[in-house]
Amino acid sequence: MSDLIFGISVGIMHLPQGMAYALLAWLPPVFGLYTSLYPTLICFFFGTSRHISIGTFAVLSIMVGSVTERLAPDVDFLKLNGTNVTAEVDVAARNSYRVQVAAATTLLCGLIQVLLGVVKFGLVGTYLSEPLVRACTTAAALHDVVAQLKSIFGVSPARFNGLLSLVYTLKDICLLLPQTHLPTLVASLVSLVLQIAAKELNPFLSPRLPVPIPVELITIMAATLISNCGHLNRNYSIQVVGEIPSGRQHLGRCK
Template sequence: MELASGEDECLCQRQKYCVDRPIYTQEYLQEHLHLKKKEPTSFLHKVAQSCRCTAKKAKSQLYSFLPILKWLPRYPVKEFLIGDLISGLSTGVMQLPQGLAYALLAAVPPVFGLYSSFYPVFLYTFFASSRHVSIGTFAVISLMVGGVAIRIAPDAMFNIVEANVTNSTEHLQKIEKRDAERVRVVVAITLLSGLIQLCLGIFRFGFVAIYLTEPLVRGFTTAAAVHVFISQLKYLSGIKTNRYSGPLAVIYSLIAVLSNISTTNIATLIIGIICVVLLLGTKEINDRFKKKLPVPIPMELIVVIISTGVSAGLNLQESYEVNVVGRIPTGIWKIPAQ
């Protein structure tokens, strides 16, 4: 011990400094620290303090409701602008066909998929509190909303038999009335869901998500993928079947598709398989060569453009009975009067 102390003294002398730290005890800290004593306050005093409005508090509340006022002036244009433009373009290109498909899942005209792809993102720009949150159409929500719309406004209410589709004027009028009624139902569901979410946000009920276990989330995601896949089989194969809702609807849909497998439209099936292969193959290429590619290959947009050109050039609807989306109205879709 004496040798070690001597070495320490030599080391301190050689380096011309030495660190000496005093030892603090609990008694020393309690004696020298001036702890702030909490003065008892009444309930009215606490309410008055919480209702007191100051410039700093008002500014903080304004930033909490409109975060764009805080992050937009600090936005690094030179660093992020090009990357954000490329990301926005890629997302918008993918959202175009995806929004149309999710509108069909929700049992509304395809143009509503474009509405749902634009307006939520536009509003979230002003009220955004996280750059990582994905806003837009969602397959599971579309299926849930579509199930309610079909249950309240089924085809049988308008004497529509999907297995016997015709292009007569009477049939088109029935389709228009059915779509108008379903749009009303979906609008009511969306309004009520928005009000409920607004109330949950005001009362800070987001903490409930902390208690969702990983197996629950994974099971929910897997079940949603199965539902989406089975619900798209009839469109992928071109089989005309009724759409089911309620408990075990996915089982009934699968049985209906398998029992009518002999009526598969070969042209529709070939087009669907080609599009799926192109999308999956391009996704693999983008993931593997993402460091070498300046921008991801927008295969979604390419598939939409090529499919539209082929459908119009070969007249697939008349020649091969391939269902097409149809006319997409410009502007805001108007609900026909009852």
């Protein structure tokens, strides 16, 4: 029963998580669902360790996003609208090219990893000190947190690359705080408070409950229902993922 509940909870949780990580990679949200499914199937047949967690990862999504956004910026896909006066972004062409860039980046990284595995380069990891590993983990967490701040406050900071880009991004977000979208901030804070409170209560309630309280699942379901029934996107301009197409998408070639 515990395995069944665990599988259902992780499967449901992976739906919004995969779409969120796709947005971090500057890709259409539906592709986050694809990357949550296919790697797991491949690992099912070829994986050699039950401890390996396969799926989307926030830091990797941010790194891929830095490539896709840099090689396929919005300014390269501007087109004149019906009035031939102002320009708008050709979203379909932009998304198609970004998917191709992300796929090429992923394939290249996979080939490099296979090559490093063939030469047994993983041996170098045994010489990495514990402080170095902890520093890398902390840095990854900081990148993840800063990447989420713009969504929490509902602002649009500039995109920075290169050395100290994280510091410049954080500075730009602080400068944009007066423009914070209050409904988005309230929704974010309510979700955070509920999840933190449940994480603190679960250890005390676990001896009395057969399974931990699935607060993440409850939060997602409640937020989805409230957003849909209350029309938060229309009434309060709270951004939502939008329509998710069903089936496998074929974007075709991008000229």
